[in-house]
Amino acid sequence: MSTITISNLHKRYGSVAAVDGVTLEIPTSSVFGILGPNGAGKTTIFKCMLNLAQPNAGAIRYEGRPLSAPLFERIAYVPERSVLYDWMTIAEHLEMNRRAYATFDSGRAGELLEQFNVDRRKRARALSKGMRTAAMVAFAFARNAEVLILDEPTGGLDPVNQRHVLSLMINEAARGNSVIFSSHQIGQVERAAERIAIVDRGRLVLEGLVDDLKADRKIVEGIFPDTRFRLDGIADDARVARTDRTERIVRLLVTAGADEIAQRLSGTGATAVRVLDLNLEDIFLYAVSPATATTDVIAEERVL
Amino acid sequence: MPAVLTVDPRSGVPIYLQIIEQVKRSVALGVLQAGEQLPTVKQLSIDLTVNPNTVARAYRELEREQVIETTPGRGSFVRPDGVAESPRVAADIGRAALTAALREAKAVGLGRDETRALFEAVLERWFPTEST
Structure with missing residues (x-):
């Protein structure tokens, strides 16, 4: 059964189409990763899912029903920007959450704050970005929610705490809940997410099981004796998503049938033909416009 | 485990x-x-x-x-x-590794005879024939 269906979602801000016709199914008992360059529309999708933004068209349904107040109780959200009150201590925030949500587990929240080393006597303004993220994550995971929507839930965290957040997400999926998260750190998405969606400029450009995307998408590379070579229609094959030629080298991005295409490439006179695996970062970079994607990813990966 | x-x-x-x-x-x-x-x-x-x-x-x-x-x-x-199936599994693992090695040999432009000579040399190193 799929918990959340997003159908043909459109959201405009003025003349900008932040989300431009996105359709997604987010299953239960799973971690779902949303990837995209800055400004791709990830946060807007999350806001529409939570009714914090009104879509211009399209629908979002939870188990076939639109979002309602009782459903809202079962969803926990960690926004990308801090929503903690600067003047309140973390202990006061904990108390506020306890009063706001019937299913909030104060004991669990306390444990999580301790694991993340968040000093609950401190006011929010005295905490670093990472500690604020950690506090929001701790409160979200103490909610006993069935759906967790996490926008950059590891922002500013050190590697140990980042891994801890991934473990918490995986634990929720193992308990049957749905986790939807976005991250610029592709390695985290690759590790924790079963299924991913890549959005770029408001549109869905790729969606699927991470393992299936890796199994199917390959680079077939061939090197020719000289620059005058013909591909005999290989580039027109429906399974060849992209062809890059530089001098004597041709690189084909294939979406299936890599071995067969490699054989055909050998048949055209290529001397060295290789089939190369792609990791999620490669898949991401091929899926989005390279200029935006490259700067985005490299800048964020340096954080690790 | x-x-x-x-x-x-x-x-x-x-x-x-x-x-x-x-x-x-x-x-x-x-x-x-x-x-x-x-x-x-x-x-x-x-x-x-x-x-x-x-x-x-x-x-x-x-x-x-x-x-x-x-x-x-x-x-x-x-x-x-x-x-009990482990000999078959071991053979599968060996076959996959050999396939990768031979594909690489072909990719760098070695011929069948050269590749066979290399294979024999490496085989001799890891599985020496009894001298007696």
Whole structure:
């Protein structure tokens, strides 16, 4: 059964189409990763899912029903920007959450704050970005929610705490809940997410099981004796998503049938033909416009 | 079960295939023995920090290939005949490695005879013929 269906979602801000016709199914008992360059529309999708933004068209349904107040109780959200009150201590925030949500587990929240080393006597303004993220994550995971929507839930965290957040997400999926998260750190998405969606400029450009995307998408590379070579229609094959030629080298991005295409490439006179695996970062970079994607990813990966 | 499983999520090889390969290898090497219990899907997914459905997919495939069996409520175990199959698994692992090596030899432009000569030389180093 799929918990959340997003159908043909459109959201405009003025003349900008932040989300431009996105359709997604987010299953239960799973971690779902949303990837995209800055400004791709990830946060807007999350806001529409939570009714914090009104879509211009399209629908979002939870188990076939639109979002309602009782459903809202079962969803926990960690926004990308801090929503903690600067003047309140973390202990006061904990108390506020306890009063706001019937299913909030104060004991669990306390444990999580301790694991993340968040000093609950401190006011929010005295905490670093990472500690604020950690506090929001701790409160979200103490909610006993069935759906967790996490926008950059590891922002500013050190590697140990980042891994801890991934473990918490995986634990929720193992308990049957749905986790939807976005991250610029592709390695985290690759590790924790079963299924991913890549959005770029408001549109869905790729969606699927991470393992299936890796199994199917390959680079077939061939090197020719000289620059005058013909591909005999290989580039027109429906399974060849992209062809890059530089001098004597041709690189084909294939979406299936890599071995067969490699054989055909050998048949055209290529001397060295290789089939190369792609990791999620490669898949991401091929899926989005390279200029935006490259700067985005490299800048964020340096954080690790 | 000994902590023998590791995955490299950044590799281009799907994680579920990495788990399958490692369980088979552990069985072939005797690190995992007949009747030995594997961690639960949930436990292994937490240990490896990978999605539980990915682990479940690997276990389903290992069941289908009759390497392990799962009894509801008890867990997953290495099948006795899973271990009996280990020579075949070892042959599969060897074949895959040789295939990769020969593909590479072809890719760098070596001919059949040159490749055979190299193979014989390497074979002699690792499996010396008895001098007596």
